[in-house]
Amino acid sequence: MIPGFLEKIHSHLYSNIQDKTLSFIQNEQTSYSEFANLVLSKYNDFNTIPDSRIGIYIDNHIDVYAAIIACWLNGKSYVPINPKWPTQRIQQVCKIAQINYIYTTNTIYKEIDDIQYLSKNVLDGRDGSFQINLLDVHFDEAYVLFTSGTTGVPKGVSISFENLDSFFDGFELLNYQVTEHDRFLQMFDLTFDLSICSFMIPMVYGASFYTLNEQLVKPLALYNALETHQITFALMIPSSIHLLENYLSEVELPNLRVTQFCGEALTTNQLQKWQSCVPHCQIDNVYGPTEATIYCTRYIAYPNSNLLNQNGIVCIGKPLEKSTIYVNDEDEIFIGGHQVSKGYLNDALNLEAFTNIVGDRYYKSGDIGKSIDSDYYCLGRKDQQIKVQGYRIELTEIENAFGQLFPNQISVAIPKQNENNYTEIILFTLVNSELTENIILMQLKKVLPEYMMPRKVMFIEEFNYNINGKLDRNYLKQWTN
Numbered sequence: 001m002i003p004g005f006l007e008k009i010h011s012h013l014y015s016n017i018q019d020k021t022l023s024f025i026q027n028e029q030t031s032y033s034e035f036a037n038l039v040l041s042k043y044n045d046f047n048t049i050p051d052s053r054i055g056i057y058i059d060n061h062i063d064v065y066a067a068i069i070a071c072w073l074n075g076k077s078y079v080p081i082n083p084k085w086p087t088q089r090i091q092q093v094c095k096i097a098q099i100n101y102i103y104t105t106n107t108i109y110k111e112i113d114d115i116q117y118l119s120k121n122v123l124d125g126r127d128g129s130f131q132i133n134l135l136d137v138h139f140d141e142a143y144v145l146f147t148s149g150t151t152g153v154p155k156g157v158s159i160s161f162e163n164l165d166s167f168f169d170g171f172e173l174l175n176y177q178v179t180e181h182d183r184f185l186q187m188f189d190l191t192f193d194l195s196i197c198s199f200m201i202p203m204v205y206g207a208s209f210y211t212l213n214e215q216l217v218k219p220l221a222l223y224n225a226l227e228t229h230q231i232t233f234a235l236m237i238p239s240s241i242h243l244l245e246n247y248l249s250e251v252e253l254p255n256l257r258v259t260q261f262c263g264e265a266l267t268t269n270q271l272q273k274w275q276s277c278v279p280h281c282q283i284d285n286v287y288g289p290t291e292a293t294i295y296c297t298r299y300i301a302y303p304n305s306n307l308l309n310q311n312g313i314v315c316i317g318k319p320l321e322k323s324t325i326y327v328n329d330e331d332e333i334f335i336g337g338h339q340v341s342k343g344y345l346n347d348a349l350n351l352e353a354f355t356n357i358v359g360d361r362y363y364k365s366g367d368i369g370k371s372i373d374s375d376y377y378c379l380g381r382k383d384q385q386i387k388v389q390g391y392r393i394e395l396t397e398i399e400n401a402f403g404q405l406f407p408n409q410i411s412v413a414i415p416k417q418n419e420n421n422y423t424e425i426i427l428f429t430l431v432n433s434e435l436t437e438n439i440i441l442m443q444l445k446k447v448l449p450e451y452m453m454p455r456k457v458m459f460i461e462e463f464n465y466n467i468n469g470k471l472d473r474n475y476l477k478q479w480t481n
Contacts, residue, residue: 002134003161005168006072009203010134013039017180017206023062023199024210024229030062032206038063042070042103043132045118052076053144054118055094055102057083058190060211063105063120065199068190073132077141077158080191083110086447089154093146096156096345144345145193145290148385148393148452152400156345163293164196166338170320171201174284174298176258178233180206183255185225185234187212192390194262197294198235207233219243223251230255235286237263237390241270242420251277262286262295263390265378266314271301279303287316287378288323290392291353291363293339296323297376310370310377317375325376326357332382333369334362384473386415388423391451398425398444398452405443406435412463412471413454416480426480427454431461 018033030038042063046054056067058080071078079097081090087110093099094112103118139161146154184202186209188195202209210229212221222243225231231253238261244251256278261271266285275283288295299317301307308315319325323337334355340363343350355362366382384395395413402411411429418424429440437457444453458479464472 001139002137003139003165003168005165005200005204006139006161007134008205009069009200010073010132012203012206015206020180020206021208022203023065023208025060025062026211026213026215028062035062035066038066039069039073040132042067043073046070046074046076049076049101051098051100052141053079053097053099055079055081055097055099055115056190057081057102057104057106059083059105060214061105064190067103069203072142072161073134073137075137075139077143079144079146079156082189082191082449085449086445087111088447089449092154093156096146096154097144143196145191147290148391148397149349152397152404153346155349157290157341158343158345159193159290159293159341163339163341164200166322167197167293167296167320168200168204170296170322170339171197173321176233178202178205178207182207182232183229184209185229185231185236186210187222187225187234187236187240188390192263193290193294194235194237194390202233219246223247226253226256227251232256233258235260235262237261238266238270239264239389239422241274242422245420248273248277253278253281256281258282258284260284260286260295262288264387265380268307268309268312268314271307271314275301275303285314285316287376288335288339289363289365289367291341291365292323292335293341296320296335296337296339297325299375308372308375308377310379313377313379315375316369316378319376324360324362325371326362327369327371327376330382331368331370331379333365333367333376333378335365336360336362386423386425388415388425388451393425393452395425398427398448398454401444401447402427402429402440405447406440409435410463412473412476414473414476414480416455416477418455424455425453427457428460428463428476428479429457430463431459435459 013036022032022035023030056078068078101116105120142159142161142164144156144158146156149155186198199209212225232255283301285299286295287297297316297319299315323339326334367378368380369378398413399411409429414426416424416426440457464475
């Protein structure tokens with residue numbers, strides 16, 4: 001069965017909107033017609049590859065988006081890989097996902113075992129009318145996103161076309177009344193699942209999307225994109241409000257009609273700041289882990305109304321149409337329904353993360369929550385997992401990486417809110433005359449992505465342990481102040 005969202009994207013690639021702008025990336029505008037030709041050239045070549053998964057080096061380039069759609073039209077899954085990741089992490093991802101081919105738009109060819117590169121220059125040598133038959137295509141897995149793992153090995157989350165189609169069905173029922181005239185903001189790294197909504201939804205409706213200008217510092221790039229491109233629909237993380245802090249008094253965005261916040265807890269203070277800047281814009285708080293396909297709940301923060309919150313954290317609202325939420329006796333949020341992933345590529349992890357409740361399959365989110373009058377609240381993490389700039393991070397993965405580099409040392413990673421309310425990571429370790437902060441950070445950069453890097457390393461004489469013999473993390477938090 002052809003996924004509904006993909007059928008709509010396919011139809012737009014050769015419909016009467018072909019001359020309309022699809023995207024604006026790095027000051028380069030691309031029409032639907034031009035995009036269709038890019039997709040076709042990649043589709044033809046991807047079609048000859050026997051593998052069901054293709055790795056894609058992500059880049060702020062229209063060809064990357066064309067490669068994603070070409071994978072989907074072939075019924076293949078794509079695995080986004082950031083070429084800035086350490087080589088070791090890329091090798092882990094390729095091994096776990098059984099990737100043999102990586103598509104790249106540039107000349108980055110890291111020495112990865114048993115990998116063949118698909119070059120943009122090679123693939124783009126074909127022309128022709130856009131004729132792709134979806135009737136005979138088998139649609140199973142749509143993409144795999146890798147998140148931080150507690151053992152030091154990244155977890156591959158498999159999302160099916162059914163999951164993604166269920167998300168789209170739920171999105172449609174949110175009644176945003178999206179049209180081809182809407183302009184979407186796409187501010188996310190393509191290894192982050194919020195990016196998928198930011199480019200997929202506009203393609204479904206024949207609208208357009210706009211990315212940030214990488215030549216500008218991020219706060220200015222975000223402000224510039226919202227204002228210059230007259231964005232009408234923006235999905236952002238709450239810390240975006242802090243990025244725009246110096247511009248809030250100047251913000252005038254009369255065209256912005258919908259803002260969604262996701263990826264981090266949204267505070268009432270953040271929400272009220274944004275409401276004052278865009279008083280005529282609908283502001284929604286949406287929630288959902290990668291395993292539940294982008295987001296699975298929505299709360300509308302109506303202006304001049306009682307703002308539902310718990311301890312200053314804004315309500316996450318009600319489940320989307322094909323999702324269900326359950327909070328158990330220990331206040332942990334469980335997510336069920338058609339948006340929930342079929343699981344991780346490593347089956348052993350599935351036994352821990354997924355469970356059956358009265359015959360239905362649920363994902364154990366690890367988030368602490370509660371339900372009040374049919375509205376849900378997410379109030380923190382059950383474990384040591386945190387989010388930094390929207391990226392989910394297991395603190396134990398950082399500690400594990402440190403332990404492999406310095407086997408005779410132990411470390412503890414502690415999250416800290418800085419003066420701008422950003423979450424930073426402070427790494428504690430024991431005093432060692434042979435180690436300095438600079439040495440530790442230089443070594444960690446070789447194995448950890450940038451967003452997982454500690455902001456600071458602190459040396460202490462000894463660690464404290466609690467009555468149960470466990471290392472006292474709360475004791476360390478006082479040293480981060």
